[in-house]
Amino acid sequence: MQDKLIKVAVVGNPNCGKTTLFNVLTGSNLKVANWPGVTVEKIEGFASYEDFRIDLIDTPGIYSLASYTIEEKVTRNCIMDQDIDVILNVVDASSLERNLYLTMQLIELKKPMVIALNMMDIIKERGLEIDLHRLPEMLGNIPIVPVSAAKKKGINILLHAIVHHYEEGPVTEVFHYSEEIEEKIEKLEVMMGARYPKHEFKRWHAVKLLEGDEAVLKDHPIEVETIADKSYEKQMIQEKYGYIENIVEEVLFYKEKKAHITEKIDQYLTHPVFGLFFFFLIMMSVFFLTFSIGDFLKGILENILISVSNTISALFNTIGVAGWLHSMLIDGALAGVGGILTFIPNIAILFLALALLEDSGYMSRVAYVMDGVMGKVGLSGKAFLPMILGFGCTVPAIMATRALESEEDRKKTMIITPFMSCSARLPIYVLFSGMFFEKNAYLVSFSLYLLGLFIAILTASILTKIKKEARKEVLLIELPEYKRPNLRTIRIYVVTKLKDYLSKAGTVIFIASLIIWVLLNFGPAGMTSQPDESFGALIGKLMVPLTRPAGLDSWQFVVALISGISAKEVVVSSLNVLFQTTASGSNQSLLQSILTVSPEFGALQAYAFMTFCLLYTPCVATIATIRKESNSWKFTSKVILFQLLTAWLVATLIFQIGSRIAGL
């Protein structure tokens, strides 16, 4: 039998548990893409109920249906333009009053709508009770289903409500503004009807016109001035909240007063003094776990890789594979890609930690805790969130700058975020600090994270001084309830990131490794077994004079750095190929090869090299994202050039000062 199809848009405030609920509803049937024209993530999935197929679209979390932010515009277009049958509004019951503001706006659309009242368990914990009979009555009898996304409760009832309500049709009107405003809405509705007879949302549109919404006016121009001489937005927001206050008064009861867990935790974590201390403690432990447990597991993977490499090599010898093919696959592809794969444990742990910080609700506290420090360099504390995300991957971090209130702040944050050590740079640190710093390896790696942070903050400070702007610290962020991280959400997050990493290893890194192998094995005279006569060496040697002041005097490092622009991990995979490390991922053989080529190369050179990798031109994916988000090639090229110069300058300083000290 043909399934009936229902399209549902999932809409709700940030932190209302929308993503968790979405994941529970759709299982793992996810499709992630971008909304047309913007880099806001669009997630689609589906659920089945009875003989219905329910297609769900997750929209970005928003507080209002206005059109001030990209997220608001995206959500609005989604629920209005697309053939959405039902709006599923996720409401955080523990923050009912504020969540209902968006609900009120959604109701104005008069589309079929179902409310999932989430976080009912928190309501109980706090000794509160919600009157589930009165609440729907006051919201035009739309179905309201109490659910707990985290505990997977109420999910079937919710699906039933969606299916049932879809057949039932739209809700009736609930809320009336004051007479003054209703009169104007009515007139505008008549005008809309005359001008755009087929328009679906006349009342909603009239409401938005009266609020002075520019996007609506641009889509459907009309002479608002004849009805309203000013924007009534302020008054209308107040009237809506007035009605919401009535609702809350009637439906929300205190049964008993209980201690508030979030406030207890916040006494410590957002303490004016100790807050900063706890933050650094948390970050330290994140990096400690990443390196210690990560390295232990990495060692196991390395051994597996070596035996795989040896087995394949032996197999090739037995079946008589041609020498060049053997070399290309083992020394090129396997050494490059395999070397990268061994870093999976480190990266998984890092992303796991970031996911835990985010999902527990701690991340937004960091914006508050860091606001003082960031304020001193002319940025809002909120700018620190993209920077932390930058520890994971620069691409989403650059996208996250969108949350910043001012355009100036955004550009500044885009300039400094690439200085944060992303997970792709982690393999470089692990490799080099492991080879040259042995016992102090963790400390050295950690120092690079701090160095990146320091350079980022220094840059922001200089930029602010140059522009001599008045400091306007427009921090504004919601601090959600602390909650136990949801395993499902965390798993989906980490698995997605690892898949990205693996697919990068399979595509960009694989191709880059092969290109490097070709550059090394071919020269002006055709195929060569002397790397010194290869194209790679020619290119590298041309640039060596530039990198020599930073202690990098062999062409292999130059080639590795150039290749690293495709993706930073490629620096490692290239080095494995460049120095012909046969047993992939084995530090000892790489170290020996490096010392053969460049006997001078020691801890200082290694540190200068790592610094260069930390600071120089970001990877292609980041460049593309900066270009898209800033919408300017000029700005993007400036960023690239600035970072290259910074890297050279800092690496050179480190090497020159370091060798002077060593020479004393």
Added chain:
Amino acid sequence: MTLFDGMSGIEYKITGIYVAYAIERRLEALGLNEGTTIKIITRKKNGAMIIKVRGTRLAIGKAIAAGIEVKEV
């Protein structure tokens, strides 16, 4: 007085909001309107603070705190 002059643990009533247009609308959508009660949960010397309004906790910076006119309840 403005919220910037306020103290931790005290409740205030908003009498006016004077910040940039877009931020004012954002604050209003979050439920900070004239007449709304705000409680300062904690604050730093530099003016950043955590407030509780309509059951939600918000962190705001000095610029915003100094633009919200309040009176003690």
